[in-house]
Amino acid sequence: MKHPELQTQLQQLCTKLQSFQFGIGGSCLLWHLGLEASPNDIDMVCTEADFAAICDTLKADDFMAQNAAPHPQYMSVHFCRFSQKGWPDIELMAGIAVKQHDELVHWTFKPRQCHWQNQICWMPPADWLQLYQLFNRPQRVAQLKRYLLELTLQSLNNS
Template identity: 75%
Template sequence: MKHPELKTQLQQLCALLQPFQFGIGGSCLLWQLGLEAAPNDIDIVCAEADFAAICAVLNANFSLQPVAPHPLYMSAHFCRFSRSGWPDIELMAGIAVAQQQQQQQWTFVPQRCHWQDGICWMPPADWLQLYQLFNRPERVAQLRRYLVQLRLNSLS
């Protein structure tokens, strides 16, 4: 893992949030898997029941940023935080996206997350589903290649 400061930041963040049900995903997950050189931000998905409490913890340590509504992303909860020297943090729960005049929902299952080196990671398969939902074909292709290679390696 390059960028030791990011690893330290993720560990600090996860230590703050440890009592709650959450997982780190997005470009940080791709970075951890060796698929991304430099994450854009820190994506945290959490249980809807923990969203307000996690927001309060983050708000005490970071600055809440205004977020313009997105025409397709219909998640029940979303907020962005920033702090000097840190990537932005995006917290989301109750994820839903408008597709073909319907709302497609995705359910977070915290039991699928795993802790490694003090960081709570979401599974790559979950982010494959999320990137499909978010219509991010490049990310979908990256994760599909990774998961296929992982399966091939496990068969060897």
């Protein structure tokens, strides 16, 4: 796995937040799965109940909260971008909702579906397939569909 610094940063972040319900996804998850060469930020989804406490923990660790301009389609209950020198930005979100055709479509985070591997709490690829569909990211959808299809085919070949 390339980017040992990112691996270490994700481990430090997850260790610090292990008492909360959250998962790492987005381009970091794609990187973890071998689908992305270099993630541009750390996408983290958490429960609405843990959002404020995770924000406080990050701020206490010298991460600066950045004001994000409102997005015309993304209507999540909670969203905050954090930055710190030497780190990729962290985008923390909870209560995810997207406006589609004048309708608000909600997505429910299920922390029990996340799994820990090498001290990092990863969200399932199937969750990010749903999120990328919701966020209208067709290239990411295609990447994850191919990945999940290959997993299914491998599983069938091995049974």
